Amino acid sequence: MYLSARGEYGIMAVLDLALAKGSSPVQAKGIADRQGIPLKFLEHILRALRHAGLIESSRGIHGGYRLAKPADQIRLGDVVQAVEGPIAITPPRSSLRAHNGNGHGAPHSSLIQDVWEEVKVSVVNTLNRTTLADLCRRVQDLEEQRTLMYHI
Amino acid sequence: MYLSARGEYGIMAVLDLALAKGSSPVQAKGIADRQGIPLKFLEHILRALRHAGLIESSRGIHGGYRLAKPADQIRLGDVVQAVEGPIAITPPRSSLRAHNGNGHGAPHSSLIQDVWEEVKVSVVNTLNRTTLADLCRRVQDLEEQRTLMYHI
DNA sequence: ATTAACCCTATCTGTACAGTAGGAATTAGG
DNA sequence: CCTAATTCCTACTGTACAGATAGGGTTAAT
Numbered sequence: 001m002y003l004s005a006r007g008e009y010g011i012m013a014v015l016d017l018a019l020a021k022g023s024s025p026v027q028a029k030g031i032a033d034r035q036g037i038p039l040k041f042l043e044h045i046l047r048a049l050r051h052a053g054l055i056e057s058s059r060g061i062h063g064g065y066r067l068a069k070p071a072d073q074i075r076l077g078d079v080v081q082a083v084e085g086p087i088a089i090t091p092p093r094s095s096l097r098a099h100n101g102n103g104h105g106a107p108h109s110s111l112i113q114d115v116w117e118e119v120k121v122s123v124v125n126t127l128n129r130t131t132l133a134d135l136c137r138r139v140q141d142l143e144e145q146r147t148l149m150y151h152i
Numbered sequence: 153m154y155l156s157a158r159g160e161y162g163i164m165a166v167l168d169l170a171l172a173k174g175s176s177p178v179q180a181k182g183i184a185d186r187q188g189i190p191l192k193f194l195e196h197i198l199r200a201l202r203h204a205g206l207i208e209s210s211r212g213i214h215g216g217y218r219l220a221k222p223a224d225q226i227r228l229g230d231v232v233q234a235v236e237g238p239i240a241i242t243p244p245r246s247s248l249r250a251h252n253g254n255g256h257g258a259p260h261s262s263l264i265q266d267v268w269e270e271v272k273v274s275v276v277n278t279l280n281r282t283t284l285a286d287l288c289r290r291v292q293d294l295e296e297q298r299t300l301m302y303h304i
Numbered sequence: 305a306t307t308a309a310c311c312c313t314a315t316c317t318g319t320a321c322a323g324t325a326g327g328a329a330t331t332a333g334g
Numbered sequence: 335c336c337t338a339a340t341t342c343c344t345a346c347t348g349t350a351c352a353g354a355t356a357g358g359g360t361t362a363a364t
Binding site for chain 2 (some may be wrong): 138
């Protein structure tokens with residue numbers, strides 16, 4: 001069971017934006033370099049994030065991206081769903097088993113759909129428990145620890 | 153984010169076994185017909201379930217499969233992990249970003265790995281909250297309701 | 305006008321998954 | 335012992351999709 005790489009890229013991208021305190025927008029090229037994401041692929045991710053209303057962009061020669069809302073109002077679930085599409089547990093193809101030879105296959109599939117639904121809800125809830133602001137705080141904690149280590 | 157069809161097939165298979173009250177083993181062909189699963193594909197699923205110790209088989213002309221433990225000791229998480237392998241959120245490829253041009257890409261990936269770990273735990277926990285016995289009970293409840301409807 | 309950025313559509317490519325094929329090993333019954 | 339039915343195992347195939355790339359259009363600052 002995999003979340004695709006897009007989710008990871010998406011989180012890295014918005015985290016990069018959140019950590020860029022300056023008032024000027026952040027260029028895709030910079031994000032790509034810092035986070036190790038292929039630039040052309042990152043552009044797709046950023047487009048999805050923008051369409052979801054999570055980030056804003058300005059075009060032209062000093063253009064770039066910034067968060068569209070405060071970091072504590074951006075939940076990881078929003079980010080992941082923006083770049084990966086709605087979280088589904090089974091591919092749509094799952095209903096292709098509605099018809100097979102005997103005419104009434106998969107008798108208990110509705111029960112299993114309920115289970116998948118539970119799983120999906122718990123994934124979304126787990127992702128939504130953490131906001132971008134939380135992640136920023138963790139980054140700062142980590143760097144603080146690193147500095148302490150360095151001073152010993 | 154998808155669970156593959158194997159998980160669904162696996163659950164249908166063990167549920168079929170759990171609902172077969174008889175003392176004689178259940179043949180793969182029967183499961184395949186009742187649940188609408190291609191026989192040859194189902195064989196792979198059953199093999200995985202057997203290797204995980206969830207079901208037992210007897211070979212030969214009146215062979216078949218039965219549960220290796222009582223239904224209330226088989227959790228859906230066990231079944232899913234048996235047929236799909238350990239639940240992973242990101243493909244192993246995720247560490248390929250340890251080296252890119254500047255030499256130190258993906259600075260916050262450990263934080264994100266923590267998030268994925270949380271998600272994974274919540275998926276496993278959600279699946280493990282339901283046992284095969286629970287599913288059987290739900291099937292019976294559904295059939296009871298269906299019978300009532302029929303009598304009106 | 306030039307340039308640097310974002311924006312969009314299309315295409316390539318590898319891989320994982322669902323499904324298929326063929327046959328070896330095992331057991332029951334005649 | 336022979337046959338039939340079943341599990342067991344290995345290998346192969348086709349396809350859909352994700353990651354990645356390519357190329358060019360659009361916008362705006364200088």
